[in-house]
Amino acid sequence: MPSLFAFPGDFRRMWIGQTISAFGDKVSRMAVPTVxxxxxxxxxxxxxxxxxxxFLPFVLIGSVAGVWVDRFSRRGTMIWADVGRLVAMGSIPVAYLFGVLTLGQLFVVAGVVGVLTVFFEVAAQSYLPVLAGPDGIVAGNERLQTSRAVAEVGGAAAAGGLMQFLGTALAILADALSFLASLVSLLLMRHREPPAVKPEKPRSALVEAREGLAVLLSDIRLRNLMLASTTVNLGVATANTLVLVFAYDHGKLSPGAVGLAFAIGTVGLILGAVSSRSIARRLTLGRTLAASILVTGLGFLLLPVGGPGAAPAMLIVSQFLIGFADSVFNIHVLSLVQRVTPPEMMGRVNGTALSVVFGTGTLGGLVAGFVGTVFGTVPGLVVSAGIICCGAVFVLVDPLRTIRDGAGRPERGNVIKDKARRVVR
Structure with missing residues (x-):
């Protein structure tokens, strides 16, 4: 029986590497703020x-990374990004062992890892359609999301255990080693990309970046997905920053208890990933995305219910709902973007979209810090949930409202180019 994927062996290697990397990322996302x-x-x-x-690098260089990825090797970009992230994240436990770790170093590492993650994510999202092929894009995203969900569960449990027994700073070593595993998986790939087609006349990076934005704005499907994702990510970034503060300050939970709650609660990530296609078959794409957005908002609203005594249970329920909805939302958004974007524009569209969408995490983190400091953690969670729910508006309009399975194709050649030129002008 022929494989669903264009390059099954290399997709499998990428899949394994990304699973291990996601495992380590979960550890550091809990351990770094805990430190x-x-x-x-x-x-x-x-x-x-x-x-x-x-998140700030997504705002500053997302479009630049997209231009780079369209000009150079996507696999090569991912390799060098993993090397840099390995060195940066590994510096935290080393500094801790020598007694010189400071908040300033945490800030620098977060920024460096953020910059390299921009290049890695743009390259990875642009490379997946090549390895998966047109017929394997949705299945590829489902498998990646499922494995990341499993890593989220295991990573949360491991984070709690590592922080409890090794200390919070040394636990971060797990993330550094996960970048090494991802690097090895990329080096073992056999597929080699053909050289990028060079334009007849040299063009500036700014012009090429504007083309990526023009494609996003000229296709109503991509435009509405970007608006919805931007709104949701702003709310989620704000809320996620406050969750650990809520758990430690209001719930009086230990790092081990927080890790266990995240591990149990994020089982929803797995269930959402494996059921995403069946849900979309029963509903239109717009309704599926809208429902996942509203469930995400509800998940954050549930956190303060019952007071400090109910904090462990509410954290589990909250993370379950958020994880389930997040899997469904991400699988269908990524698959549709990858299917309707012209291959030669994939890097620029992904880079621009990540710049706009995930860049809102910068504002979300600052909003969370302000609201949490001035008004308190619970009001911050309520505001965050309201922002998230507003994103449902953008996915309940045509043509997203009537698409049933996330399928779609890019508009052909001159059609999309003409639209993009009109937007640029």
């Missing part, structure tokens, strides 16, 4: 700044 709060006497504002520094 700031418990080891270095950080505040809610410091945690907000750390979150913002991870």
């Amino acid at each position: 700031a709060l418990l080891e270095l006497d950080g505040t809610a504002w410091d945690v907000g700044v750390l979150a913002a520094l991870r």
